[in-house]
Amino acid sequence: MKKVVFILGPTAVGKSAVAVDLAKKMNGEIISADSVQIFKGLDIGSAKVTKEEMSGVVHYGIDICDAKENFSAFEFAQYTKQKINDICSRNKLPIVVGGTGLYVRSLVEGYNFGGTDKDENLRNYLEKLCKEKGVEALFEILKNEAPQEAEKIDQNNPVRIIRAIEINRNQSKKATEKPDIDALVIGLVMSREILYERINMRVDKMLQEGLVDEVKKLKDCGLSENNQSMHAIGYKEVLPYLNGEISYDKMVELVRQHSRNYAKRQLTFLRGMKNCHMIDMQNKEHGFKEIKKLVEDFLR
RNA sequence: GGUACCAUCGCCAAGUGGUAAGGCAAAGGUCUGCAAAACCUUUAUUCCCCGGUUCAAAUCCGGGUGGUACCU
Numbered sequence: 001m002k003k004v005v006f007i008l009g010p011t012a013v014g015k016s017a018v019a020v021d022l023a024k025k026m027n028g029e030i031i032s033a034d035s036v037q038i039f040k041g042l043d044i045g046s047a048k049v050t051k052e053e054m055s056g057v058v059h060y061g062i063d064i065c066d067a068k069e070n071f072s073a074f075e076f077a078q079y080t081k082q083k084i085n086d087i088c089s090r091n092k093l094p095i096v097v098g099g100t101g102l103y104v105r106s107l108v109e110g111y112n113f114g115g116t117d118k119d120e121n122l123r124n125y126l127e128k129l130c131k132e133k134g135v136e137a138l139f140e141i142l143k144n145e146a147p148q149e150a151e152k153i154d155q156n157n158p159v160r161i162i163r164a165i166e167i168n169r170n171q172s173k174k175a176t177e178k179p180d181i182d183a184l185v186i187g188l189v190m191s192r193e194i195l196y197e198r199i200n201m202r203v204d205k206m207l208q209e210g211l212v213d214e215v216k217k218l219k220d221c222g223l224s225e226n227n228q229s230m231h232a233i234g235y236k237e238v239l240p241y242l243n244g245e246i247s248y249d250k251m252v253e254l255v256r257q258h259s260r261n262y263a264k265r266q267l268t269f270l271r272g273m274k275n276c277h278m279i280d281m282q283n284k285e286h287g288f289k290e291i292k293k294l295v296e297d298f299l300r
Numbered sequence: 301g302g303u304a305c306c307a308u309c310g311c312c313a314a315g316u317g318g319u320a321a322g323g324c325a326a327a328g329g330u331c332u333g334c335a336a337a338a339c340c341u342u343u344a345u346u347c348c349c350c351g352g353u354u355c356a357a358a359u360c361c362g363g364g365u366g367g368u369a370c371c372u
Binding site: 011034035036045046070071072073074099100101102103105106109110111112113114115116118123152154155156157158159160162163164166167228231232233234235236257258259261262264265266268269271272 | 324325326327328329330331332333334335336337338339340
């Protein structure tokens with residue numbers, strides 16, 4: 001069993017810094033489990049760690065996908081498993097850091113799912129059908145084509161139903177095998193009030209650092225709201241601002257609000273993680289000491 | 301000072317005599333194939349205040365308060 005440390009928590013709680021500190025002290029390498037940081041060119045808005053912040057620690061899972069491409073939990077699972085093997089073979093400690101619940105859980109709990117490429121035509125057709133006839137129509141299709149899947153699925157959720165139909169019609173890639181890992185799961189938390197304050201400050205910082213320019217550059221490269229990467233918070237709001245659809249102030253307000261909503265969902269997800277050690281990061285020093293102790297005991 | 305219009309949840313609102321729609325926010329939640337996505341649940345015993353009419357008022361009448369527009 002390969003020992004792997006997971007650092008989880010809501011956006012802006014300070015995961016990246018903790019992970020780098022830990023990697024330095026424990027001879028570790030970092031794997032980012034973040035569905036946005038995988039994209040090249042989405043730097044400021046995804047709060048990607050800079051070279052300086054990495055301070056020499058090796059990071060994986062960042063800039064591994066072109067912003068025009070699609071990426072899914074399946075690809076992440078494939079990629080990560082390989083990296084974990086690689087890191088362990090060099091006798092280093094893999095530290096998975098991330099806010100994307102599904103990515104993390106798929107590893108920790110050993111989900112085995114396959115993958116399927118996006119089928120644009122089918123999707124467009126199904127999306128249109130959904131608009132015209134409602135989700136019920138989508139669900140009917142799934143029920144006819146894959147009754148077993150239909151039983152498990154949320155009948156009101158068009159995104160999931162469409163994906164299920166897509167997978168059922170197209171050949172599924174080989175399912176991932178359960179990774180052979182022994183996980184130490186650490187969840188970083190702090191009071192909602194302080195977290196929200198940090199989020200607001202972080203959004204301001206992103207804007208100062210040139211978030212709008214970053215999105216403009218991506219837009220000039222031909223990216224639009226149709227790209228998966230542009231569904232990310234900070235991008236899906238700046239785009240309509242650049243198109244003159246909403247005001248600057250409205251855009252800022254939305255980025256903040258969506259970040260808060262996201263943090264709340266992450267917290268909910270975290271509460272559902274089994275065997276997760278919650279660490280209060282309100283006091284950074286104290287929190288880090290606790291983490292270090294947990295990791296030392298784990299590796300013993 | 302005069303005249304007109306308006307006042308419904310944190311915000312935007314529907315409702316014009318029959319017992320408070322909806323959206324956003326907020327809070328809680330779901331999650332094995334797009335997850336920073338998508339979806340679900342909850343949230344005004346009460347309609348600016350006081351009085352009146354009526355079996356019944358957010359809705360009608362009178363007064364007050366606040367806002368907006370125009371006139372002087």
